């Protein structure tokens with residue numbers, strides 16, 4: 209009998225989601241879908257509020273990457289004021305974004321994904337988590353917890369708090385780095401290098417043992433999107449958009465994020481609160497693209513710092529053209545952490561960071577502004593329309609995770625097809641399917657502008673989409 | 683997730699408690715006989731409502747963790763749109779701001795319907811303790827946990843009472 213399996217909730221990701229898997233009459237996987245079940249409605253309820261409040265409100269979309277919203281929102285504000293912010297403010301924002309990349313990537317790798325890779329896909333579910341890791345690999349767990357803490361402290365040192373700092377504002381930032389702050393960040397650098405190195409070495413061993421995962425966890429052609437510098441180097445704040453394909457060819461380059469709507473379309477789905485963005489010129493069928501660490505490493509030509517550049521060279525050898533396996537998001541994340549530590553180290557002696565000239569003042573000069581920034585999970589867009597008093601009349605946000613929606617759906621289907629045969633579905637197989645989602649480190653709070661944790665359900669559907677059976681993981 | 687900002691205190695905590703249910707764990711069903719539950723976020727949809735009731739049934743001490751759970755906070759801004767507001771917010775996100783397949787997600791049993799109004803936790807179940815902050819500062823979480831673990835009736839003082 210054809211069936212639908214429901215995994216509910218999907219765990220070890222941020223936000224709420226379900227997965228359904230459709231089996232045909234022979235018990236083979238016909239299709240699988242990823243559903244996001246949270247919604248908060250930021251776009252609508254921000255209307256009528258002053259634009260200057262947005263850097264305070266939008267970070268509340270998410271407790272993991274509030275800094276990304278803060279920065280994208282401030283940038284959209286810069287655009288509305290029509291100012292070029294002081295160079296010092298730009299450098300400080302970059303510094304904070306690097307801290308954000310480290311803390312978020314460390315969380316994804318050590319706290320959420322490492323338990324699968326180190327304790328094994330078949331480890332008992334009640335142990336497969338960061339507390340289990342503390343028991344089985346205590347030194348590694350401690351190092352990972354501390355690396356995340358380093359990223360969070362960079363944010364706190366600049367913005368006064370770890371989560372939701374009210375620091376970046378339209379026109380610049382509120383305060384500079386202090387000499388004590390500089391000293392404190394510096395003291396972390398050696399440890400941060402050694403932990404990222406440890407994680408990279410570990411991942412390379414994991415890769416040798418998980419060849420299957422590399423082949424089957426979301427390995428397919430797609431486009432990739434990320435910000436790049438003028439010379440095609442890795443970029444995380446500022447820069448222009450680049451789309452490239454799975455052969456590694458650049459198909460659109462140096463696009464002004466302000467005109468994102470010419471390149472990105474969004475499709476709604478009746479079965480998910482997560483919309484599916486696609487590359488508009490190719491339509492929804494040919495226009496699937498991925499964002500985030502894997503995409504950023506695929507679109508860029510160099511990282512711009514020596515240690516990470518060496519890693520990038522090795523990484524690129526894993527693909528013909530582009531690296532197409534989503535399992536390698538983990539790898540890309542570690543390389544980005546390494547780059548972030550190198551960049552932080554390189555920035556720290558810049559005297560500009562102590563400047564008190566940090567804000568460009570202006571009135572409302574443009575009635576429309578767009579801010580883009582690379583969040584840990586991918587390119588984030590905030591798009592505001594205001595009236596002449598700066599009151600918002602329309603808001604649109606394209607969130608990193610959403611842009612991976614088509615790819616996440618394809619990934620769960622691919623893993624399900626490979627690992628599920630027949631109606632009996634052992635728990636470790638379900639865990640692999642969930643891990644397919646964890647590769648993208650989705651933040652579903654952000655993507656649907658919701659908040660909370662994330663359940664995942666798997667359901668089995670028959671050929672006509674009728675629910676015949678539902679297995680909720682418990 | 684601000685819970686994870688306890689950093690190394692997590693390592694100290696690990697042997698003293700038995701974590702049984704969390705988004706960072708793979709247990710899918712809320713277990714019975716739970717001593718303490720920290721509930722984050724406001725009650726926005728039918729799933730949340732059901733979950734809150736399940737938690738109350740099976741938990742001795744329920745904490746509203748953070749300003750969303752305590753007041754609705756940013757999640758509740760949509761309430762000001764009044765009745766019909768949920769159509770409004772959904773309309774903007776999925777119809778006006780979509781180029782393709784403009785429809786409000788509605789698949790029964792898959793996407794939980796939104797509640798008319800976003801509610802704080804204590805409006806739907808009795809709450810034993812309120813831990814303020816957006817998010818609560820790690821020191822505050824720590825001080826609460828230490829008191830609770832010591833068997834005391836937890837009390838917050840001074841700066842620890844601050845919202846926001």
Ligand code: SF4
Nearest residue numbers: 268748749750816817
């Ligand atoms: S951090 Fe703030 S916005 Fe986020 S759940 Fe907690 S109280 Fe709500």
